[in-house]
Amino acid sequence: MKVQLDLAGELEGALDEALEAAYPLETGATLEDLVASLPFASRVALTSVNGELVPPAERAGRTLSDGDEVMLLPPVKGG
Amino acid sequence: MGWQRKVLRVDLTAGTCESEPLNMQWAAQYVGGRGLATRYLVDNVDPAVDPLSPDNALVFATGPLSGTLVSTSGRYCVVTKGPLTGAIACSNSGGKFGAELKYCGYDLLIIQGRSEKPVYLLIEDDEVSLEDASDLWGETVWKTEETIKARHRSEDMKVASIGVAGERGVYYACIVNDLHRAAGRSGVGAVMGSKNLKAVAARGTRGVKVKEPTRFMQVVDEKNRKLFEHGSRRALMRYGTLSMIDVMQKFGGLPTNNFQKVQFEGVDRINPKAVVETNRNGHKNLLTNKACFGCTIACGRIAHIDPNHFSVVNRQEYWHASGGLEYETAFAFGPAVGVDDLDALTFAGYMMNEHGMDPISFGVTLAAAMELYELGLITREQTDGIDLRFGNAEALTVMAEKTGKYEGFGRELALGSKRLCEKYGRPDLAMVVKGQEFAGYDSRALQGMGLGYATGNRGACHLKHDTFDVDMEDVSGKGKAKPCKHSQDDIAAIDSAGICLFTASAWDLDDIAAQVDAACEGSWTAERLHDAGERIWNLERLFNLRAGLTAADDTLPPRLLKEPAPSGTAKGKVCELDVMLPEYYAERGWTANGVPTPDLLRRLKLEDFIIESPA
Numbered sequence: 001m002k003v004q005l006d007l008a009g010e011l012e013g014a015l016d017e018a019l020e021a022a023y024p025l026e027t028g029a030t031l032e033d034l035v036a037s038l039p040f041a042s043r044v045a046l047t048s049v050n051g052e053l054v055p056p057a058e059r060a061g062r063t064l065s066d067g068d069e070v071m072l073l074p075p076v077k078g079g
Numbered sequence: 080m081g082w083q084r085k086v087l088r089v090d091l092t093a094g095t096c097e098s099e100p101l102n103m104q105w106a107a108q109y110v111g112g113r114g115l116a117t118r119y120l121v122d123n124v125d126p127a128v129d130p131l132s133p134d135n136a137l138v139f140a141t142g143p144l145s146g147t148l149v150s151t152s153g154r155y156c157v158v159t160k161g162p163l164t165g166a167i168a169c170s171n172s173g174g175k176f177g178a179e180l181k182y183c184g185y186d187l188l189i190i191q192g193r194s195e196k197p198v199y200l201l202i203e204d205d206e207v208s209l210e211d212a213s214d215l216w217g218e219t220v221w222k223t224e225e226t227i228k229a230r231h232r233s234e235d236m237k238v239a240s241i242g243v244a245g246e247r248g249v250y251y252a253c254i255v256n257d258l259h260r261a262a263g264r265s266g267v268g269a270v271m272g273s274k275n276l277k278a279v280a281a282r283g284t285r286g287v288k289v290k291e292p293t294r295f296m297q298v299v300d301e302k303n304r305k306l307f308e309h310g311s312r313r314a315l316m317r318y319g320t321l322s323m324i325d326v327m328q329k330f331g332g333l334p335t336n337n338f339q340k341v342q343f344e345g346v347d348r349i350n351p352k353a354v355v356e357t358n359r360n361g362h363k364n365l366l367t368n369k370a371c372f373g374c375t376i377a378c379g380r381i382a383h384i385d386p387n388h389f390s391v392v393n394r395q396e397y398w399h400a401s402g403g404l405e406y407e408t409a410f411a412f413g414p415a416v417g418v419d420d421l422d423a424l425t426f427a428g429y430m431m432n433e434h435g436m437d438p439i440s441f442g443v444t445l446a447a448a449m450e451l452y453e454l455g456l457i458t459r460e461q462t463d464g465i466d467l468r469f470g471n472a473e474a475l476t477v478m479a480e481k482t483g484k485y486e487g488f489g490r491e492l493a494l495g496s497k498r499l500c501e502k503y504g505r506p507d508l509a510m511v512v513k514g515q516e517f518a519g520y521d522s523r524a525l526q527g528m529g530l531g532y533a534t535g536n537r538g539a540c541h542l543k544h545d546t547f548d549v550d551m552e553d554v555s556g557k558g559k560a561k562p563c564k565h566s567q568d569d570i571a572a573i574d575s576a577g578i579c580l581f582t583a584s585a586w587d588l589d590d591i592a593a594q595v596d597a598a599c600e601g602s603w604t605a606e607r608l609h610d611a612g613e614r615i616w617n618l619e620r621l622f623n624l625r626a627g628l629t630a631a632d633d634t635l636p637p638r639l640l641k642e643p644a645p646s647g648t649a650k651g652k653v654c655e656l657d658v659m660l661p662e663y664y665a666e667r668g669w670t671a672n673g674v675p676t677p678d679l680l681r682r683l684k685l686e687d688f689i690i691e692s693p694a
Contacts, residue, residue: 008325010314055552
C-alpha cells in the first residue's frame, strides 16, 4: 500500500517528491512503523492521519490504510 | 565568580552615577538577569507607579553566565514596570551589548529619575558619565549608534538606544542594541524615553572570572558538543525560526487577519523557501545567517530589500543588508495583516529596528486597525488616505514608518491594540492579554499556549513558557496546566542565567546548572535553579497584584474563547481556558483567585511579600 506524506518546516524536502506523494508500506503497517522507517525519524514530533492528531504513545496502535494522508512535523520551540 | 558583584546606579534627576556592591544574598536566591533585576525593581519601585513617571526604574541586567564561554552568553534583559500593560516588563535581548556591559564590571544597571535634558549614559569600565544627547534626540536608532561610536572613536563600543518611538512614548517602543537586536516587548523603550535617556553606550575591558576555570572549560565543551549535535540547533541555523511558519500553517495555528483565521493563503510567498528564491529582478532576499555574542546556534537572519521594491525605490538608505525575517516578524507583518509581499515585510522589519518598536505589538495593532477599518469604524480620511484593508502591503510599509516617526495615523497605532480598540468602541477586537499583543500562535490550536498567554506576568508572550510538545499532541486543555507552570519556572531560571532560551532545545536544566555550578559560588543543581525560577515567577506575580492586576486579567479575548477555529487541526474548537486556569492556580499553590498563599511564599523565602487573608 502507499500513503501520502505531508512534510513541513525543516522536514520539507527531506524525501524525494515522488516518495513523499506515494510512500510505500507493508499492508498492516502502523504509524510507528512509518516513522521508524524514515531517515529523519528522530526529528518527527507531530503526526496526524487524515487530519486527526495521533500522539506518540498511540502511533503503534494506529494502523494505516492505503491512501491515508499522513502529516509529519518537526519539534517547535520559541520564535 | 560569575557575577561581577557590582551594581551601577544612575539617578538621572540628580545627575549621579554611583556603583554599589551587588546584594549576594539576592544573587544566591534569584541568580541574575531577569530574577535579580525583578528583586531590585521590587525594592526600588512602588508597583502602583505610573510607568512613564520618574518614579519608575529601568533595570538592565546580565546573568552570571553573561560574557563567559557558555554558548549564547551575550544576553541581557531589561526589567521595569511596562507602560503597555501596567504589569512588570521583562524584555530579553541578544547581540553583544549584554556581554559588553558585563565586561565593564557590572551585573546590573539601575536607572532612576528623569534627566532635565536628553542624555546618554557612557560606561567605559569605571569611567561613567552622562553625556549631552540633545543633538541625538529625534534621531533613529541606527544614526544614534553610528554617531556615538564615531564620537568616542570606538567601533568596539556597544550601544543600546531608542528611536523616536521611544522618545514619543509609543506604548510598545523597544530598546535596540547592535542595530537589530532588541529588548522588544512591553514598551521598555518608552520608559527609557520618559527618562530622557537616549542610549547606553558600553565599552568594557574586564573579563569574567569563574569559580573553577578548568572544570568550567570541560563542562562548557561538553555542553557545546551536545548543543552542536542537536537537530534543533541545525534547523535553527539553517532555516532560522521562520521555518515554523510552515509548521503552524499545516497545523492550523497561524493567526491570520487579526485572528479571524488560523491559516494563511499567502504563506508560500513569505516562508523559508521564498526568502532564498531569486525574483524576476534577480534579487534574493536572504543573504546569510548571523550569531549573537558567543552563540553556536546562529539563528539570526540578514537580508536585503530588492531596490526595485516600491518601499525603497529612490531610497538608497534602505538598500543595505540588515535584520531579516524571523518567525514572529513574518507572522506579525504577514498573516496577522494578510500581507504576502516579502520585501514589504522586510521593510517593516527595518522600520522596527531603525525606529525602535516591537514588531509583534505593531503588527497585531495594525491588524486590529485593519479590522476596525473594514468594519467602517475607522475611515480612509483618518488613515492619511491609505486603504487599510487586510492584505495591502502599502498599508503595512507606510504605517510602520509613520508609527516609528510618530506621524499621522501612526500616532493612533502607537496606542497599541487595547487602547486603539477601546477608543473605537470594540475592545473585543484587541488580541491581547493584559494589554500586550499575542505572538504568532493561535491558542485554539495550541491550548497550553493560551494558558501561558493568559497567565503571562508581562501579558501575552510565547517565550515565558513552553508547552509546544504537549500542545501538538492534543488539541484540548487537558493536561496543560502542569507543563505550563513547570516550564514557566524553568524559563525564569534560564532567563536569569544570562543565556538564550533557544539552548533549551538541546539543554535541560541539569546542563545549565552544571555550567552555573562551575562558574559561580555555591552549589548549583537543576532543582535549585527550578526553585529560583518558581521564586522569580511568584515575585513577578506579587508585583502585578500590588500594581492592581487581578485574576480577571488572566484571560483571553472573546474571539479565542467563543469563536471556533475555522480550519486546521483544531477546526471547531475554542480555547478551553475555563478548564485549564483553575488547574493552573492549583498547580501553582495559589488561591482560586490567583493569589500566592502564605505557605507557598514561606517555602519560597518570599515571606516579606505575604498578602494577608488572600481570598
